Amino acid sequence: MGFRPPQFPTNRISMTDDQRFGLSRHVTLPGPLRLDGGVLLSPVDIAYETYGTLAPDGSNAILICHALTGDQYVASDHPITGKPGWWTRMVGPGKPIDPARHFIVCANVLGSCMGSSGPATINLATGCPAAMSFPVITIRDMVRAQAMLLDHLGVGTVTLVGGSMGGMQALSWAATFPDRVTKAVVIASTARHTAQNIAFHEVGRQAIMADPNWRGGDYYGEGDPPAAGLAVARMAAHITYLSEAGLTEKFGRRLQAREAKSFGFDADFQVESYLRHQGLSFTDRFDANSYLYITRAMDYFDLAEEHGGLLANAFKGSRTRFALVSFDTDWLYPTPESRAIVHALNAAGAAVSFVELSSPFGHDAFLLDAPELNRVVDGFLRAAL
Amino acid sequence: MGFRPPQFPTNRISMTDDQRFGLSRHVTLPGPLRLDGGVLLSPVDIAYETYGTLAPDGSNAILICHALTGDQYVASDHPITGKPGWWTRMVGPGKPIDPARHFIVCANVLGSCMGSSGPATINLATGCPAAMSFPVITIRDMVRAQAMLLDHLGVGTVTLVGGSMGGMQALSWAATFPDRVTKAVVIASTARHTAQNIAFHEVGRQAIMADPNWRGGDYYGEGDPPAAGLAVARMAAHITYLSEAGLTEKFGRRLQAREAKSFGFDADFQVESYLRHQGLSFTDRFDANSYLYITRAMDYFDLAEEHGGLLANAFKGSRTRFALVSFDTDWLYPTPESRAIVHALNAAGAAVSFVELSSPFGHDAFLLDAPELNRVVDGFLRAAL
Numbered sequence: 168m169g170f171r172p173p174q175f176p177t178n179r180i181s182m183t184d185d186q187r188f189g190l191s192r193h194v195t196l197p198g199p200l201r202l203d204g205g206v207l208l209s210p211v212d213i214a215y216e217t218y219g220t221l222a223p224d225g226s227n228a229i230l231i232c233h234a235l236t237g238d239q240y241v242a243s244d245h246p247i248t249g250k251p252g253w254w255t256r257m258v259g260p261g262k263p264i265d266p267a268r269h270f271i272v273c274a275n276v277l278g279s280c281m282g283s284s285g286p287a288t289i290n291l292a293t294g295c296p297a298a299m300s301f302p303v304i305t306i307r308d309m310v311r312a313q314a315m316l317l318d319h320l321g322v323g324t325v326t327l328v329g330g331s332m333g334g335m336q337a338l339s340w341a342a343t344f345p346d347r348v349t350k351a352v353v354i355a356s357t358a359r360h361t362a363q364n365i366a367f368h369e370v371g372r373q374a375i376m377a378d379p380n381w382r383g384g385d386y387y388g389e390g391d392p393p394a395a396g397l398a399v400a401r402m403a404a405h406i407t408y409l410s411e412a413g414l415t416e417k418f419g420r421r422l423q424a425r426e427a428k429s430f431g432f433d434a435d436f437q438v439e440s441y442l443r444h445q446g447l448s449f450t451d452r453f454d455a456n457s458y459l460y461i462t463r464a465m466d467y468f469d470l471a472e473e474h475g476g477l478l479a480n481a482f483k484g485s486r487t488r489f490a491l492v493s494f495d496t497d498w499l500y501p502t503p504e505s506r507a508i509v510h511a512l513n514a515a516g517a518a519v520s521f522v523e524l525s526s527p528f529g530h531d532a533f534l535l536d537a538p539e540l541n542r543v544v545d546g547f548l549r550a551a552l
Numbered sequence: 553m554g555f556r557p558p559q560f561p562t563n564r565i566s567m568t569d570d571q572r573f574g575l576s577r578h579v580t581l582p583g584p585l586r587l588d589g590g591v592l593l594s595p596v597d598i599a600y601e602t603y604g605t606l607a608p609d610g611s612n613a614i615l616i617c618h619a620l621t622g623d624q625y626v627a628s629d630h631p632i633t634g635k636p637g638w639w640t641r642m643v644g645p646g647k648p649i650d651p652a653r654h655f656i657v658c659a660n661v662l663g664s665c666m667g668s669s670g671p672a673t674i675n676l677a678t679g680c681p682a683a684m685s686f687p688v689i690t691i692r693d694m695v696r697a698q699a700m701l702l703d704h705l706g707v708g709t710v711t712l713v714g715g716s717m718g719g720m721q722a723l724s725w726a727a728t729f730p731d732r733v734t735k736a737v738v739i740a741s742t743a744r745h746t747a748q749n750i751a752f753h754e755v756g757r758q759a760i761m762a763d764p765n766w767r768g769g770d771y772y773g774e775g776d777p778p779a780a781g782l783a784v785a786r787m788a789a790h791i792t793y794l795s796e797a798g799l800t801e802k803f804g805r806r807l808q809a810r811e812a813k814s815f816g817f818d819a820d821f822q823v824e825s826y827l828r829h830q831g832l833s834f835t836d837r838f839d840a841n842s843y844l845y846i847t848r849a850m851d852y853f854d855l856a857e858e859h860g861g862l863l864a865n866a867f868k869g870s871r872t873r874f875a876l877v878s879f880d881t882d883w884l885y886p887t888p889e890s891r892a893i894v895h896a897l898n899a900a901g902a903a904v905s906f907v908e909l910s911s912p913f914g915h916d917a918f919l920l921d922a923p924e925l926n927r928v929v930d931g932f933l934r935a936a937l
Binding site: 373376402418431 | 588589590684687688744745746747748750751752754755757758759761762763764780781783784787788791794796799800802803804805813815816817819820821823824827828831844848851852854857883
């Protein structure tokens with residue numbers, strides 16, 4: 168058919184102790200995976216965790232999709248930080264997503280840095296980490312890679328659950344593999360990135376790329392990654408994950424443990440110290456190039472655009488049952504973004520329930536203790552099709 | 553009385569062509585100015601512009617206070633960019649603030665980089681630019697320096713007008729020199745910085761200080777200032793000056809002049825290109841250390857805290873007439889911040905009018921074409937005391 172997309176040969180991720188990224192359960196699939204950008208990715212590495220057992224009729228599979236800086240350790244201790252999984256409030260014995268009842272899969276997304284193919288992956292053609300020669304990926308590329316993993320695991324139909332970028336994947340799953348998605352839970356998410364969303368991500372990317380240690384992305388062998396730039400990127404993003412009211416409640420203008428202002432540039436205010444810690448600790452567990460690639464994928468995400476400019480087209484004839492949840496103080500993906508999805512699903516004749524929950528914690532609410540969220544997800548997952 | 557604050561000897565600002573900072577009308581006052589941080593600043597350099605003539609009875613003086621990255625060129629061409637003054641919509645012949653009727657003063661704030669004492673000022677003790685040895689300043693310090701300038705110019709009572717950080721100065725003026733301020737116009741401002749305000753500024757400061765060219769602040773002789781860090785700081789801040797709706801209207805998800813996404817990391821979206829331009833062009837006209845000092849002053853600002861924790865105390869017995877203006881899409885200093893000031897003024901028995909104006913442009917609205925704002929300011933300035 169004329170143009171043959173370039174081959175992009177990859178291999179198992181190569182991580183040194185110095186980089187401090189962990190390894191988890193891992194599969195190398197031959198692919199090739201045809202990416203939205205036109206590149207054929209082959210092979211495709213996917214690192215993932217599973218919990219529970221697949222029912223003989225295959226009806227109990229749940230794929231959990233993680234957010235920008237998340238990973239496959241949804242309910243397992245993180246190999247680098249040693250902290251519990253990022254969603255143990257939702258996933259675990261007695262929780263809405265329960266290994267006793269469900270076969271739970273969570274895979275590190277394409278482009279990330281916890282074992283799936285990404286910029287730290289060795290490029291077989293050069294023997295070096297791909298860095299910025301790794302192809303730009305999309306949310307749909309992440310989804311297609313996950314579909315390959317489910318094929319490999321013998322999972323046919325599946326329930327999708329995701330918050331934030333995880334919700335984008337759940338939506339993209341329902342649009343890309345409509346016959347395969349029985350239910351989709353989309354939390355604190357959006358069907359497209361707005362100009363403001365893109366702007367915040369661009370600040371983060373520029374912060375990374377302005378760090379001389381970034382070296383055009385080729386920093387893997389140097390033992391000196393662009394941590395300062397990545398920390399600034401994380402700090403800027405972190406503000407968008409919290410509500411103004413939540414920040415005020417948590418920190419207000421309270422000073423650090425000293426009696427008065429220092430009249431200097433140390434962290435005087437608790438919120439400064441908190442942000443600096445968020446930025447620095449992030450650099451211990453995340454790869455700057457992955458941050459570039461995943462934010463790019465999110466900025467490119469516009470489900471309507473992929474379907475002739477009309478979001479309802481993405482769900483035409485869908486038999487998936489959807490549950491949408493937003494939080495009233497989330498200003499990153501505020502309630503109107505969820506409502507626009509609900510309207511499109513209604514227009515497409517799809518089954519959808521929607522609730523806006525109240526929380527002081529902004530976008531991050533979906534990761535925190537939210538009993539109402541648990542009740543909503545539990546009820547939805549237990550309901551018959 | 554015991555402790556004698558350290559002397560901080562300064563001299564006329566020393567600027568090289570390389571730094572591309574302009575000189576404007578300028579006075580060196582002996583001082584000393586006792587700063588809130590305890591340092592005695594002496595002498596005190598102030599660069600300023602005036603328009604119009606002081607009336608024989610001294611009743612027509614208006615002091616305009618500029619915002620974080622503003623300067624004294626309120627209605628004069630900027631010496632570096634060549635652009636018209638930053639508030640020619642409000643100040644000029646036939647405008648609400650009119651040289652034909654008013655004696656208009658606008659001074660570069662203490663800590664800034666357009667000729668007033670700041671981190672680029674030569675420290676007489678060392679013969680080098682002060683850099684981070686310049687004392688940390690407050691909004692009230694800026695105000696006290698302006699009062700010294702007005703003394704020098706023979707101005708007694710005065711009307712204060714300011715937006716954003718300019719509004720903070722107007723409030724601080726009314727609280728610090730109650731007998732001297734006849735009227736105060738406070739636009740899109742706040743009486744204190746919230747945790748979220750501080751957080752955004754801290755991101756900017758960390759971006760600057762993470763730039764290796766910052767060199768602990770000692771970059772003046774190097775010809776290689778921390779432009780990359782300053783650009784990132786400006787980009788992050790700039791997002792807070794615009795509304796989400798305004799960004800969507802102006803850019804949405806529109807691509808640059810190409811047909812499709814690049815699947816690369818160039819500026820694909822117009823909003824990315826716009827932000828990059830905002831960041832880069834800013835570094836041509838602003839000093840990174842000044843950005844650190846002025847953001848710090850803003851973060852320290854809490855007028856209630858300076859008055860026993862009760863904002864009304866700041867205005868007790870005030871005979872100043874206040875006009876407060878907010879914009880409905882301003883999420884940096886949203887309407888409730890103005891309303892809190894109005895409540896405090898009411899509690900103090902001060903005369904105050906307040907209006908929330910509608911604009912799609914967020915915080916930046918006060919700098920843009922806003923006929924309603926002009927009508928409000930004009931009416932207020934013309935009204936008899």
